[in-house]
Amino acid sequence: MFQIGRSSEAPIDFVVMDTIPGDKHGEMKVTQSTISRFACRIIAHRTTRVTQVYAAGFDSSRNIFLGEKATKWQNNGEIDGLTTNGVLIMHPPNQFCGGEATPGIWREVSVGGGVYALRESRSAPQRGIQIEDETHILKDGTLIDLCGATLLWRSAEGLGKSPTKRHLEQMVDELNAGRPQCPVGLNTLVIPRKATLTATEKQPVVYLNCGHVQGLHEWGHEKDSNSHTCPMCLKVGPVVKLCMGIEPAFYVDSGYPTFCFNPCGHMASEKTVRYWAAVPIPHGTNGFHAACPFCASPLEGDPGFVRLIFQDNCD
Template identity: 50%
Template sequence: MAAVTRQIPLSNGLRPSTRVRESNGSSEHDKRRPTSRGQQRIQVVYGELIVLGYNGSLPKGDDGRHRSKFVLQRRRSPNGVKVVGQRDCVRPTEALKDKATHSIAMTLSREKTVVIDYDGDQSTDMFQIGRSSDPVIDFIVLDTVADCKSVKQSIVNQSTVSRYACRIVCDRDPPYTARLHAAGFDGQNRIVLGENATKWKRKDGMMDALTTNGVMLLRPDMGFEPSSKPGLWREVSVAGDIFTLRKSRSDRERGKPCTGNGESNILTDGCLIDVCGATLLWRSSISRSQTPSDSQVHDLKKKLNDSRPQCPVGLNTLQFPSVSNSAGGQEVTPYAYLKCGHVHGRHSWGVDVGGDFMRRTCPVCRQVGPYVQLRFGMESSFYLDTDSQTYSFVPCGHVASESTVKYWNRIPIPYGPDEQLVRCPFCIFPVMGDPGYVKLLWDK
């Protein structure tokens, strides 16, 4: 059955312009009961996940559970699970016979496997994230390629995102707390961790473990605010405990336990979740209603176009194209010298000897630096305010408000197996230089 998109009244602050996609393809728990004529169903929304690097939609367009963003809302029937016990078994095959119940099997040796048994929890909803197309995965997330503009560019040879990467458990009752856990249950309600997986016994006697490439969490200080400071990346265990990062992403030795103030797996507004190959932003429903909507961002773009900025040399009027990632090639498309910020139309003068288009001489101030096409930041979830788009990331050229650009310029995002780099949220391309952004100088 084709997916249907419709407006749903929301009870806990998600902005009215957000549209919730309904489909029978993601989970049996998501099926809705018809309402009588004239009756409106109030839907509780826990929050929203947005994949960094996609400026509003995937290169081929959002499709079912494979999307650039995903709204977590209270299910018709709870599907959460809770730990009810732990037992020792000789073989994993003996431990996991009952497919109707959830369980985690941790192989300690050829002779011993520990199984953690779960039972249904009527007080929580569970949402699973990974690259598998298995129906138990609510939000399909694939590897994000920096500055990807086409379907072909988005394909990677070897994915580092786990098929069942992680799960988020949300309380069905206020304040609707959401908690992150590493690993997700497969189609047979199992999590199987082999002998090589990093695992240990907790103080309460229960076993815990890390996944191969790990699930990382960053909780910004003071939330998603212009004055917020970046926190430290931590690793989340299968049980939801917090640890410092391993020496390398897949190291066998876990980091140190983090039990200090503010150290938890609870998702707050502005948290980043990294699943090794893709990074997701968590926006809480209440805070999300206080930031720009998609329509407001479109209005900001229209307002800038309506101001009819001009190229100071060619004197032609500049306009952002109707599609944010459309290719340039026309003189009306805004370009900018990223050393000084002067905005021009596309032209071929000022190229250094050797034809290096990354070293162009600005005809207004004579400074030499990158000269790139400007692209409007269309993903509203990345914005902190509705101020004018007066700044650009360097060198990708994505345009956003001053607060938005400066906030993301302070956030280190995992890059490769061990690095962390500041990256543009709209295209995930690493920023360059100091400070990594430029104020744009429009001639209006």
């Protein structure tokens, strides 16, 4: 059994902090977390390898920990319940990795492993209708939302079909081997594997309204704004630095990184960006929004991503 929550007490195996969109340097702090101290527990059976998720967890006294405002009820003589802000799960209806991934329907899981429709709001006192034909057994690609952080469950078999970190790095090397050029500065661009704070003339940027990839330059830049005019097609809009999305577990196939998310600029394969742009991540008390899996930035515009247009193989 593995217990997950924001508590740092000994029974918690994985301490989970609130996810802050775009924050990769720990500069922003959450003053009041919405993640439960004992949010959920995962039980993996050694022989059958079946893995199940349950709401809440056992404290140091080996009792189930539920807040005072948590919803509780009796089920066949035993107490069942929901955490204050709920533990939500979403199973992909199709195979996650293989190019056929599609989002599922969000449900709520109880302390006893029952699956219920979502409440009217995240912490509403009345539980949803029980969904008898759905299960709390995790499958490859299941999302677990803890109201402040969303976890992705990947199976060993699923990861075996996913691209490796080395494979992703090789694709970046192949893109750089094409010597993409900036059409304004005529300098060769180098796609980084990791996001960097320092700006160099080799750092590629993408115009988010058209997808043209160029270098950093001042042509068409309106002062005191993030509006830039693309010199290739004259569309006006924001630009952002490109960076490879290097976490293999988020990929639903092994395609080339020909698209990027808007507005963060993380590159990934077409099927990967299309999948995550269609996944509604729980947000607030009863809202949802799509987000980049690499940095959790909420996606902007429709469809929330852009196809990259390089000027490469110029030799």
